[in-house]
Amino acid sequence: MxxxxxxxxxxxxxxEVLRGIDLAVADRELVALLGPSGSGKTTLLKxxxxLDWPNAGSLTVADEDWLxxxxxxxxxxxxxxxxxxxxxxxVRDNIAFGLTVQPRPRRPDAAAITARVNELLQFLQIETLxxxxxxxxxxxxxxxxxLGRALATSPRILLLDEPFGALDAQVRRDLRRWLRHVHEASGTTTIFVTHDQEEAFELADRVVVMGAGRIEQIGRPDEIYDHPASPFVARFLGHTVELPVTLQAGRVQARGLDATALPRRALPDGPARLFLRASDITPVPAEDGRYRITDLASTGALxxxxxTESxxxxxxxxxxxxxxxALAVGQAVHLRVQAGCVFVDPRSATAPPARPTVPADAPLSELKESLP
Incomplete structure (x- = not known):
């Protein structure tokens, strides 16, 4: 580990900025800390x-106490x-800096530093700079x-804090692909912070979703995207439509809603809330439709x-x-749902608390077992 x-x-x-964080990162793994501002991502990285110190808890690397x-x-x-x-x-002196300031017993000689810098210039494709x-x-x-300066000392762990946040969209996309290649080629264990869902999902082996100082969910990108573990994660990942529904024998039911495409859920009968993305809703014209179209706006492809509902x-x-x-303003429609996630309504007296796939307070053995 x-x-x-x-x-x-x-x-x-x-x-309380961090509230009992438990996390295990495997050797050579690339992990994203994803969450809104104020969730504790950067504090954890520091x-x-x-660069910062915890009030309690432990941090070990290869069973050594790093605190x-x-x-x-x-x-x-x-x-x-x-x-x-x-x-x-x-540029070459910036990359060499971490090597030149190492304690004298560990500091490479001038020729070794030059060779390492030249190696990184070529590896990062910036020789001409x-x-x-x-x-x-x-x-x-x-x-x-x-990044070259950070890699120069051959770190065991590479930490990146919003590494592309100051760049425009096209450059960010190009650098994401490039960084993934660098990670695989260097074999360094990497942890990076981002609030950008697309960035985290494209780059990371696993994503750690954080909110209000806690880990809400840990998993592979597709797992988290398809199966948010809590209403917080669902909202953060773009489930912007929330509908009150009823659960009956594991099926979602509501007037004016066709939810037959959703799988059965092992949840108790009673009130629940359905979380949907706008792209997973299809309006179907119906004379007795519960919903009415109040506006249509084209974005080109969509x-x-x-x-609006009564x-x-x-x-x-x-x-x-x-x-x-076939859609028109003023038309009555039913809604056909293609995908979504459902949680028992917390206002229900029998509602169990929502649990993440790997809870923040899970025992360490469970966290380790979640690793790919």
Whole structure:
């Protein structure tokens, strides 16, 4: 096991930023910490790096207590969102910096440092930039240099804090593919922080969804996307439509709703809430339809359909524009659901608490078993 965190907590005054974090990361794994601002992602990353300290809990790497180590001896590489390159140093000197400031007994000689820098320049495909200053580079080029500096010391764990947050969308997409290639080629255990769902799902072997200082769910990207473990995760991952429904023998039922495509759920009968993405809703014209179309807006490939229910419920559905020619403003419709997730209504007296796939307070053995 590369890294194991147990019952980690961090408070700033009366504010609990991390609330009992348990996480196990395998050797050579790439893990994304995904969540909204304020969920504790960056604080957790800083504690791993030694830039912050927990109030309680443990952090071990290969069964060694890393909380007993000083930051400069933790063998981590850290890449910041805003690069943090030294403006007065050329690219090659920025990459070499971590090697040149190592304690004398561990510091490579000048020839070894030069060889390592040249190796990374070639590996990161920035050989032609070696003698430029940061001000002469694009954002994407600066981030490659920052990664090169983090990799120069051959860290056991690479930490990235919103590494593409300062870049435009196209550059971010290009660098995501490139970073995945770098990770596989270098074999470094990598943990990165992001609030971008697409970024996390494209890059990571496993995704850790965080909210309010807790781990809400851990799993492979497709597992989390298809099976959110809590209403929080469902909302964060784009289930923007919430409907009151009834569960009967594991089936979702509601007037004006065709939910036959949804699988049975092992949940008790009674009130529940159905969480849907707009793209998973198909309006079907019906004279006795419960919902009425109040607006249609084309985005090119898609038609965004605004729907209103007599009780005041409003929602959006998205359907392929070329297949939606029968829809019109003022039309009554039923809703056909293609996919969704359902949770017992917490206001129900018999409702059990929602549980994540791997709960934040699960025993360490259970967390380890969840690894691929």
């Amino acid at each position: 590369a890294l194991v965190i147990e019952n980690l907590t961090r408070r700033f005054g009366a504010t 504690i791993i790096a030694g 007993a180590r000083r930051p400069q001896t933790r063998e981590t590489g850290f890449v910041f969102q805003h690069y943090a390159l030294f403006p007065h140093m050329r 070696a003698d430029r200053y940061p001000a002469e580079l694009s954002g994407g080029q600066r981030q490659r240099v920052a 038609l965004r359909v605004r729907l 009780a005041g419920v409003e929602m959006d559905a998205e359907v392929p524009r070329r297949t939606a020619t």
